Amino acid sequence: MSPLTVRTDPALGGRWTSLATPDREWLWRNPRVPAAVRAAVAPGDPFVDAGGGEECFPTVNGPSDHGEVWSRPWDTLADGVAHVRAGGLALTRRLTTHDGAVRADYTVTGPPHSRVLHAVHLLLDVGPGARLEVPGTPEVLVVEWPRPGATSPTTWPDGGGVPLDAFGPDDGTARCAVVATDRVDVVDGTDRLRLRWGADAGAPVSLVVWRNLGGWPDGAPYRSVGIEPLLGAETNLDRAAPDRVARLDGSGRLAWRLEAKNLPL
Structure with missing residues (x-):
């Protein structure tokens, strides 16, 4: 195993700025977005796709595109621990490394039984030959397709007529899909x-795959690949059915965790 290290920027929404081994950087950076543009965002601004890894909370899309915390400064509580508040909820992240793996432990607190979605929006620097391996043929929900606001159920690896498990050269398509894994x-x-990721108390978790091979945005498309572990099973908190959101427990708390390892083939 080649050890992973992680760097973040609490002042810029807790953004993951590096997830790397001594030999490669896994996180992609958008060459179209100068660092000063990302640094200038304020709460309520439109999403700035700078790359790296953004924390999307308490929703992924909807009226608050990519949520509310990516544009807010986080408080640093201790080494590897950061904290932010938004929408009546509080999110704490503890980052640790052990045996070459990176682990992120998240705790959400707020009013008991509050509904929440949270994606760790990792944009990856991978080549056209990259592939995704997911066990079995889990359910897939393609969101915002075939038209804005729509959802289309299917099964892995179908992503509404494109393969979610393979990339290849730019083909002019863009899909966002929630995978039950x-x-x-x-x-x-x-x-x-x-x-690998999981949550306490049986809260649903899943995976968001953003497969943009030159199909988004209109007028100036580019290529980006998002692999986003998700607390919940939808991307839009306003649209999500009750069984597709996570809920805080009776004490107003919910914890979940994500672990990343780099394993040479």
Whole structure:
């Protein structure tokens, strides 16, 4: 196993700025977005797709595109621990490394039984030959397709007529899909990025795959690949059915965790 390290920027929404081994950086950076543009965002601003890893909370899309905390400064509580408040909820993240793996432990607190979605929006720097490995043929919900606001159920690896498990050259498509799984391996060249996640108290977890091969945005499309472990099973908190959101318990708390490892092939 090639050890992973992580760096974040609490002042810029807790953003993950690096997830790397000594030999490669896994996180993609958008060359179209100068660092000063990302640094200038304020709460309520439209999402700035700078790359890296953004924390999308307490929703992923909807009226608050990518949530509310990506644009807010986080408080640093201790080494590896950061905290932010939004929408009556509080989110705490503890980052640790052990035996070459990176682990993020999240705690959400707020009014008991509050509804929440939370995606760790990792944009990855992978080549056209990269592939995703997910066990079995889990259920897939393609969101915002075939038209804005719509959802389309299918099964892995179908993503509404495109393969979610493979990328290849730009084909002019863009899909966002929620996959009913708690694990994925990203295989690229001689490296395997293994992601595993889970939540307390039976809260639903899943995976968001953002497969944009030059299909978004209109007028100036580019290529980006998002692999996003998700607390919940939808991307829009306002639209989500009751069984597709996570809920805080009777004490107003919910915890979940994500672990990343780099495994050479």
